[in-house]
Amino acid sequence: MNKVVVGLSGGVDSSVAAAVLHHQGYEVIGLTLWLMKGKGQCCSEGMVDAGRLCEELAIPHHIVDSRDVFKENIIDYLVSGYEAGVTPLPCSQCNRAVKFAPMLAYAQQELGTDKIATGHYARINYDQQSDRYQLLKAVDPNKDQSYFLYDLTQELLAGSVFPLGNQTKEETRRIAAEFNLATAEKPESQDLCLVEAHGNMQTFLDRFIDQKEGDIVDMAGNILGQHTGIHHYTIGQRRGLGIAAPEPLYVVKLDAVMNRVIVGDRNAGGRLECTVSRMNWVSIAEPTAPIRAEVKIRYRSKPVTAQIIPLGNSRIKIVFEDHQFGVTPGQAAVLYSGDMVLGGGIIEVENKSE
Known part of the structure; x- marks a missing residue:
């Protein structure tokens, strides 16, 4: 019998992943990472729901205290980024450094298996010709989470299973109802776990960053108003600026200095x-010459065609075919070729439009 460790957050997706694998005959072990206190998935409330699921399925449930790892890799990372005037994307870093790598290590060292599964909507394919595991988009374009998984290594892809990658969210809900899972009607998680736990991102950041008022200025340096702290703003933001102007104005830069x-x-x-x-x-070897790819600069943004120029030292230059609005330092730029994720990284520098 195959043994698999399923990461359980207490939500419907991870619950169905565990139930489906259990139904298929796998020896399933539930594993929940305790990331922080509070409401929402990944918190103490999620652990209770995950424990209830394991009771329903009559499978073991392990809880690992990962709060220190989460604080170091996510909370400190977010705070330092916002203080520097960038808008960090925590999810991709969390998946690799906090979730997948520690889960796989725990599964190997403590539970005697080299396979973990999660409720992510994505797919994994092994390509014999290149001898590489490939990360693919999920079948359901509305739920595809491959954007957040670009930072996974070949080792992590080899040890991971995504049971939901070939189905829609509606099918997941239907399966949960068929299995009579307590999470079948649980509401969808809409925000970052930190937002769920603290109400909104501003409230969370204000716990760690002092509100330092400053000027809101136009491109010529004219003062238009006052801000309550640059960590309250992000590139592309239009609402909540508190200034009047004859035409819509957007945040185009955050000057931390x-x-x-x-x-x-x-x-x-x-x-x-x-x-x-x-x-x-993630899916291909690092190119040594320029390539063309489809690029997403935000999770919900549409892929756009661009030229990718390798710069060495794990850096690239992206040249878009058309001007892109909202290119934000700290966010991820993820490269695709059709359904395949080529790779991704963190947007580092804003270059002025020409």
């Missing part, structure tokens, strides 16, 4: 290129 929020019209926020660091080439 001068403590300024710089705003402009939509054209001022366009970028033809950007530099990306900490690249992880």
Whole structure:
């Protein structure tokens, strides 16, 4: 009998992943990482729901205290990023450093298996020709989470299973109802776990970052208003600026050194290129020459065609075919070729539009 460790957050997706594998005859062991206190999945409330599921399925349930790992890799990472005027994307870092790598290590060292499963909507394919595991989009485009998984290594892909990758969210709900799972009607998680736990991102950040007021200025440096702290703003933001103008204004830059929020019209926020660091080439070997790829600069953004220029030292330059609005330092740029995730990294530099 095959043994698999299933990461359980207490939500319907991970619950169905465990139930389906259990139904297929796998020896399933539930594993929940205790990341922080509070409401929502990944918190103490999620652990209770995960424990209830394991009772329903009559499978073992292990809980690992990962709060220190989560604080170091996610909370400290977020706070330092916002203080520096960037908008970090915690999910991809959390998946690799906090969830998948520690889960696989725990499964191997403590539970005697080299397979873990999660409720992520994505797919994994092994390509014999290249001798590499490939990360693919999920069948359901509305639930695809491959964008957040670009930082997984070959070792982690080899040890991971995504039981939900070939089905829709509606099918997941239907399966949960068929198994009479307590999580079948549990509401969808809409925000980051930190937002769920603290109400909103601003409330969370205000616990760690002092509110330092400063100027909101236009592209010429004219003062238009005051801000309550640059960590309350992000590139592309339009609402909540508290300034009046004859045309819509957007945040186009956060100046941490001068403590300024710089705003402009939509054209001022366009970028033809950007530099990306900490690249992880997940499905292909690192290219040595320029390639063309489809790029997503936000989870919900549409892929756009661009030229990818390798710079060495895990850095690339992305040259877009058209100006892109909202290219945000700290967010992930993920490269695709059709359904396959080529790789991804962190947007490092804003280059002014030409």
